[in-house]
Amino acid sequence: MEVSKDNLSTILDVNDLEDGVQHVNNPIVGLEPIVKKYLGAVKDYRQEGNSFFFSDGNAQVEVRVVSDEIIRVRLAPQGVFLEEFSYALSHNEQKITVFTCVENEQNYSVQTNTVACVINKNNFLISFEDINGRIINQDLSAMHWEENIDFGGFYVYATKKCNDDENFFGLGDKSSDFNLRGNRYLNWNTDAYSFGKGQDPLYRTIPFYMGINNGVSYGIFFDNTFKSHFDFACQDNDKVSFWADGGEMQYYYIHGPHMMDVLKRYHTLTGTHQMPAKWTLGFHQCRWSYYPEKKVKDIARNFRERNIPCDAIYLDIDYMDGYRCFTWNRKHFPDPARMIKELASDGFKTVVIIDPGIRVDENYSVFREGKQNNFFCRRCDDYFMEGHVWPGRCQFPDFTNPKVRVWWGGLFKELVDAGVAGVWNDMNEPAVFGSGTFPVDVRHNYDGYHGSHRKAHNIYGMQMVRSTYEGLKKLQKNKRPFTITRAGYSGVQRYATVWTGDNVASWEHLKIGIVQCQRLSVSGISFCGTDIGGFSGEPDGELFTRWIQMGVFSPCMRAHSAGDTAEREPWSFGQEYEDINRKFIELRYRLLPYIYSAFWEHYKHNFPILRPLVMLEQENILTHSIQDIFTFGDKILVAPVSDPGARTKNVYLPPGKWYDYWTHDSYSGGQEHEVSAAIDSMPIFVKAGSVIPESPLMQYVGEYEVDELIFQIYYSDYEVNSFYYEDHDDTFAFEQNIYLEKKYVVNGDQRSMTINQTIEGLFTPRYETYDLKIIGLPFAPSKVLIDGREFTDNLEFDDLKRLRIKSSKSFKRIEILA
Numbered sequence: 001m002e003v004s005k006d007n008l009s010t011i012l013d014v015n016d017l018e019d020g021v022q023h024v025n026n027p028i029v030g031l032e033p034i035v036k037k038y039l040g041a042v043k044d045y046r047q048e049g050n051s052f053f054f055s056d057g058n059a060q061v062e063v064r065v066v067s068d069e070i071i072r073v074r075l076a077p078q079g080v081f082l083e084e085f086s087y088a089l090s091h092n093e094q095k096i097t098v099f100t101c102v103e104n105e106q107n108y109s110v111q112t113n114t115v116a117c118v119i120n121k122n123n124f125l126i127s128f129e130d131i132n133g134r135i136i137n138q139d140l141s142a143m144h145w146e147e148n149i150d151f152g153g154f155y156v157y158a159t160k161k162c163n164d165d166e167n168f169f170g171l172g173d174k175s176s177d178f179n180l181r182g183n184r185y186l187n188w189n190t191d192a193y194s195f196g197k198g199q200d201p202l203y204r205t206i207p208f209y210m211g212i213n214n215g216v217s218y219g220i221f222f223d224n225t226f227k228s229h230f231d232f233a234c235q236d237n238d239k240v241s242f243w244a245d246g247g248e249m250q251y252y253y254i255h256g257p258h259m260m261d262v263l264k265r266y267h268t269l270t271g272t273h274q275m276p277a278k279w280t281l282g283f284h285q286c287r288w289s290y291y292p293e294k295k296v297k298d299i300a301r302n303f304r305e306r307n308i309p310c311d312a313i314y315l316d317i318d319y320m321d322g323y324r325c326f327t328w329n330r331k332h333f334p335d336p337a338r339m340i341k342e343l344a345s346d347g348f349k350t351v352v353i354i355d356p357g358i359r360v361d362e363n364y365s366v367f368r369e370g371k372q373n374n375f376f377c378r379r380c381d382d383y384f385m386e387g388h389v390w391p392g393r394c395q396f397p398d399f400t401n402p403k404v405r406v407w408w409g410g411l412f413k414e415l416v417d418a419g420v421a422g423v424w425n426d427m428n429e430p431a432v433f434g435s436g437t438f439p440v441d442v443r444h445n446y447d448g449y450h451g452s453h454r455k456a457h458n459i460y461g462m463q464m465v466r467s468t469y470e471g472l473k474k475l476q477k478n479k480r481p482f483t484i485t486r487a488g489y490s491g492v493q494r495y496a497t498v499w500t501g502d503n504v505a506s507w508e509h510l511k512i513g514i515v516q517c518q519r520l521s522v523s524g525i526s527f528c529g530t531d532i533g534g535f536s537g538e539p540d541g542e543l544f545t546r547w548i549q550m551g552v553f554s555p556c557m558r559a560h561s562a563g564d565t566a567e568r569e570p571w572s573f574g575q576e577y578e579d580i581n582r583k584f585i586e587l588r589y590r591l592l593p594y595i596y597s598a599f600w601e602h603y604k605h606n607f608p609i610l611r612p613l614v615m616l617e618q619e620n621i622l623t624h625s626i627q628d629i630f631t632f633g634d635k636i637l638v639a640p641v642s643d644p645g646a647r648t649k650n651v652y653l654p655p656g657k658w659y660d661y662w663t664h665d666s667y668s669g670g671q672e673h674e675v676s677a678a679i680d681s682m683p684i685f686v687k688a689g690s691v692i693p694e695s696p697l698m699q700y701v702g703e704y705e706v707d708e709l710i711f712q713i714y715y716s717d718y719e720v721n722s723f724y725y726e727d728h729d730d731t732f733a734f735e736q737n738i739y740l741e742k743k744y745v746v747n748g749d750q751r752s753m754t755i756n757q758t759i760e761g762l763f764t765p766r767y768e769t770y771d772l773k774i775i776g777l778p779f780a781p782s783k784v785l786i787d788g789r790e791f792t793d794n795l796e797f798d799d800l801k802r803l804r805i806k807s808s809k810s811f812k813r814i815e816i817l818a
Ligand code: MIG
Pocket: 287, 288, 316, 317, 353, 426, 427, 486, 501, 502, 560, 561, 562
């Protein structure tokens, strides 16, 4: 709302007062009331490098060309920009080729060879257009702001036009329906125990969304750590707006036209997950809490005796001495190093929890060190920030201080020496009993840019897990660290896996989890998962089993439960369910080479792990509201069953040809199919032409050295590429090119099928041969040529209609002929 000049004309201006009169006690008469102010007409512009500065005489707007497809817009209400600093950015260099600023009577247009940012001279409205002049995204009103009397700075606002059929995706871990349209959201990291559907805010702040406007996708990343708000055509049907309680209006427009392009470009700004150690992709068993040692050992023994694969066991807060971080309860764990070693010799990694609250206790070295070095957060009047969490009265390290991060990282030395393989970062919203979180007057170092908790709240958790990650990376030498965090901000993926917090053992929550994992994945956080089974409450066997099935296709597969619930292991619901749970956890392990390869594609090439249907077929508006079907990597499509008693499921398959994973029957895409989903099954489809690497069954990653690799190869009558990646599984040797990236090209017609293999990289695996299982051949093969030589074994189909071929691992071309 603007104040009209008329209202002001009767008000005296301080500057007009005669000398002397200015001593009047409180000349507020001359000050304009505080109202929202909007950018006015553009008066001039100047260029500095790849930035263009536009001014309306008072405020300034910077339009910066970040890359050919990314443009950043910043606003300085009084003409002075804040210093450049962002925790979100990964500082990867962007590639810019050509850009210019073109001026005509109406507009300025900052252009690259793919996108233009057009600024209307009269009203400062900004729009983004493609090179054909098609408007993808445009302001409805000019950027605006309101001065903040209490804290200084401004509330900052941007308002965009929203078309009738425009839909929105992203924003992290929100628990509402997948399409964000029609809702308003708040970002303020919150410990949301047993959150409900649509409850907001939750644990994380990911101020990034993608829109699809007339079939064309674009992204907006509002890099602002203050409390932020997004309204997607909720207040007004034709309007999307986002604003924050402080900081700068600073956003990146990210060009498409495909959602996949937008997301990959978002990753070029904020980074990807690191390449995970392979064991972290196995099954994780967690609970609040397994103790004493005997209990932990019992759980481990049960996995091995029952032949249920598992790679990780977690210790929740009770392993500590009075919940003091970096200590052990010696009554329950008299010799942690020995226990961890014994678990390791049985193939289990031990992951322990750490909280940010440090008990105020002069006899506790971590507290003493923190206090001596002035590492704990303080209130505005210099009191320490104190609050109650599990250890009792606590103080909290300021993880936004680089020195504190180094100190904290080093504190893991004893745990790492004892053999701990991963660290779980909890309560880092930060959570405080009673008050919920810190008061906003808490001060933070903010890497030298200083700020109150208003500015640092949403990145506190990310900086905690960053410090954990960086500490582990130093301490574990050449091993890839594993960290899992509850809170985070955009870019947290560079430091941690994420779980969705304290969910509930209900069918509704299984559905929410399916949405949350996809949403995290399209928000830059591919390595994510839910507490399988639901944290609070009691699942029955059916719900638990359906959740395990969904968990096979969650990037992080971890079962977890609250302390006041009944036993919750894969065998806790009777033999029938135990067998099904085993079958599915085994499936996860068979698919590990495929999953690992998908993570490489994420790490190296910015592809997400989970891909919702809308990402595969954005031009088909029907996919905008499908939220329970997605692909895992780019080849396997799944439709987790999330209704009690359901034994069939309607599955829409995107265009192309698909194979049922279980029966190998083929299906046509572009339509919906009713698929059987007995309790011991679930709908899984593989894209025609795929080459899916599989591992022989193991009880844990690296149980034994593979002497033959398995590939399931699906016939297709059009050309399809697949990738397979392998390396040392848990070291950083891949950074020296010690890995193999294999590429497969499959093609076929009515009388032949060809498979080509090319190999790059320097890793030498031990196995020599492949067991190739060819699925879906539309003809009876009479001849198979491997690099021109005839393969003379039996060419009959096996009982699953597959042709089996043994080949050398270095084949270049296989031809199968009718
Ligand atoms: O106040 O450490 O979300 O996974 O088991 C509860 C105990 C603290 C919350 C985490 C949950 C964990 C629990 N923690």
